[in-house]
Amino acid sequence: MKKLIFLYVLLTFTIGYSQILDPVTWSTSVEKISDTEYILVSKATIEEGWHLYAQTVPEDGPIPTTFIYDDSEGAFKILGNTSEEVGHTVDDPVFGMTIKFFEKTATFKQKITVEKEVATIDGFVEFMVCDDTRCLSPTEVELTFSLRGMSEKEAQVISYKSLSKNIPEESGQGLWGIFFIAFLSGLAALLTPCVFPMIPMTVSFFTKQSKTKAAGIKNAVTYGICIIVIYLLLGIAVTGIFGADALNALATNVWFNIFFFLLLVIFAVSFLGAFEIMLPNSWANKVDSQADRGGFIGIFFMALALAIVSFSCTGPIVGTLLVEAASKGGVAPVVGMFGFSLAIALPFALFAAFPGWLNSLPKSGGWLNTVKVFLGFLELALAFKFLSQADLVLQAHLLEREVFLAIWITIFGTLAFYLFGKIQLPHDSPLPHISIGRLSLGLVVLSFTIYMIPGLWGAPLNLISAFPPPLEYSESSYGVGYSRMGTSSVLSVNEGLPDGAHLLAPHDILAFNDYDKGLAYAKKIGKPVMIDFTGWACVNCRKMEQNVWPNPKVLNILKNEVVLISLYVDDKRPLEANEVTESKLRPGKQLKYIGQKWSELQTIRYKANSQPFYVLMDHNEENLLPPVGYMSNPEDYHSWLQTGIESFEK
Known part of the structure; x- marks a missing residue:
């Protein structure tokens, strides 16, 4: 026991996991008033605990729900504004202001008059949803309204997830x-x-x-x-x-x-x-x-x-x-x-x-x-x-890694001494002898302590790889008394590192932490880009880097076949003054930190906010295959990488 x-x-x-959330599903239907007049109905079904904001919100508030109908062909005219239900007007705990929002369901109606024969009308809705503690990034969903024989029961269902098909399931x-x-x-x-x-x-x-x-x-x-x-x-x-x-x-x-x-x-x-x-x-x-x-x-x-x-x-x-x-x-x-x-x-x-x-x-x-x-x-x-x-x-x-490991070695080493009866604490009873169970547990703890000691000299310590800081976050990234193992083969020995690049210890993977510089280098040498959305405090990121990336087949691809761009979404270092920009998710708010910049890029482009998140793309910034998240099996991860590279070479 x-x-x-x-x-x-x-x-x-x-334990470590993340979530991809899609709490709103949209459906469309059409109500016929006459041969030329119709009402376009958009219905949102909202999961329990989430709320969808109204079409009008206070300044500096969330993104309002906005409908756009494509009337560029002149086939119909929009009559008035899109109407909405009464909803709830409350003091929103997220934004700290009085806002109107909807829970469970919300129905929006837009009256139109048809001037030419038309079978369907296209549009889209932009919206934001929040719960009591968080908000998801603004999302656009395409809507299609059929004016020919579509009843409420036959409404076309369009879900947030279906438009984000490149996001992996968790x-x-x-x-x-x-x-x-x-x-x-x-x-x-x-x-x-x-x-x-x-x-x-x-x-x-x-x-x-x-x-x-x-x-x-x-x-x-x-x-x-x-x-x-x-x-x-x-x-x-x-x-x-x-x-x-x-x-x-x-x-x-x-x-x-x-x-x-x-x-x-x-x-x-x-x-x-x-x-x-x-x-x-x-x-x-x-x-x-x-x-x-x-x-x-x-x-x-x-x-x-x-x-x-x-x-x-x-x-x-x-x-x-x-x-x-x-x-x-x-x-x-x-x-x-x-x-x-x-x-x-x-x-x-x-x-x-x-x-x-x-x-x-x-x-x-x-x-x-x-x-x-x-x-x-x-x-x-x-x-x-x-x-x-x-x-x-x-x-x-x-x-840093060495200090962390030294602390753990001290803690577990002291625990081993305690279990062997060499240390007594205030409420301990006299210990005339050590039981078999206590001795066995002490040996396990001592073995674990000895296992960690080589980590001070650069051993990867795969059993606990998710918990110490990563190998590159240390006083000596390659281990005490060692230098880097060699130069990544995308470079010649005399060429040196390109602008903005560094060698990721201990595997010498050429990596960039700047998106634009990494993409420019990929175009220069004609290789696909792998974006690694990661985080300093991301447990599964460390497990991937120390358990999956060292696999010989995976490591060969990361070093020789792709250009790696690692973007840390929790990097709290301030951006340069000329890089501070306004957030597209929260108009009026500025992106002041490096991590905010990369987090917004991931959220807007890929509608995902979990790490690790890997994207293989070409020089036009198009995905070569659907992105993936945490994958504990090196063979599966290698297959994903290989498929992307083959797609790039076609």
Whole structure:
């Protein structure tokens, strides 16, 4: 069981996913008034939690919904303005102003008079949708209205996704990952000194209160369900606060990462025994008094009492899960709390229903505090991941790869010494000997510590490649005592690097961070362009660069067959004064940072905001094949690259 705790942190570190959102679907129909007069009807179906803005919005607000009808042939005339429904006028939390918008559905009507015979009328709608925390980029959707026998049921459905067919679908594995990690977290929480001793106490209560075995099983099941409900309510509350989908920028926000670093340090210090994070005793006393009541109410308050009393141990774990899940967006907090509560509820319910099983449980003792301390070390290591992300986004170079690895080696090395009994902390019991389980776990941690040491000299460390800063973000990109391995074969040895280019360590891939310079060089040498929309704080980007790109076939293409342009969408360095421009997504707002420039390019051109995002294009900036996102299989990624190159050569 203790090995599961170690697995818990390794898996926690590997969760990372992004989303492509298309919450609006448009359909068209036509209402015939007479032989020459018609009403063009455009209906928007809007997903739950999103809203579509009206045709008129205040200055400095969102992009309004705008309809354009192609009357260039003079076949019809537009009569008046496009009408819209009443909608909702509220104080919008995103823009901080009173705005009219629509939820669930919105219908727009435009009256026309036909002057020539015409079968269809074309047009398009430009619109923006937001939820309570974020907005998607303005989108244009083509509309077609048939004036010949089209009824409402036969309306042509045009979806945002269908016009963005080059955007890859994202898998739903993120929610399964959240659930699995949360479930393991619940198992880890069970083995803490605040929760484990509660199991026999709970069993004793149900044994005394239940007159028959059937009643005992029924009460135990009810108790387990109540535990799940309590934590689900917490997850639902967080989902409500963060909205249906959290801000995509949250994971790259400097202040969020610094705050989470400090929060995890506090959690870690608490687990290590410096102090306890506890809810007010008055809460526990009031809830405990209600638990004496019979029936469902009493059982529910017993479950609530468990949650409050055990908070000093479960709080840091739940807090970590909730913030991590909230940054993923959607229903991730609810899924996380379901997995966590299920892991806790099942043992309590099963042991309460079958008290005889208690004989198989180990006795409470000092090992419970060992579990708590172990989790404290893991929380401390995870904290530096978030500090590293803030440093990467700022490009401050305060926590480069070698420094990060040195900190992790120190943390896990200290943990190994602790597990071997060489270090004692405030709440530890005397340790006359080391158990087999503790020794085994100590050996695993020591092996992991030794595994990381070569990383100080440039080893890639593929097992944890997503978590330290990338290899090029280090004091010595090629490893201590080493220089670059050679020159990329697109260059001769004496030619030198082109303007704006650098060699991406440690594989010596020629790369540009400027779009125009990279495109110009590609035209000069006659090779296709690969745009790599990436981010300094992008976990999956690092996994691609360190696990997929080194594949010999992939690396050969990246070094010799394409010109790589890496655009960091979270680069917070300011643009040069002559490069500051007005945002096309938010008129009146300026693009001041390098990352904003590349993020807007990706959003407008490809209607995508997830990283990594790879585009292969020709010299006319046309896609050679549909772009792709994260691909863990090198063979699949090589096939995509090869297909694009073959298309370029035709």
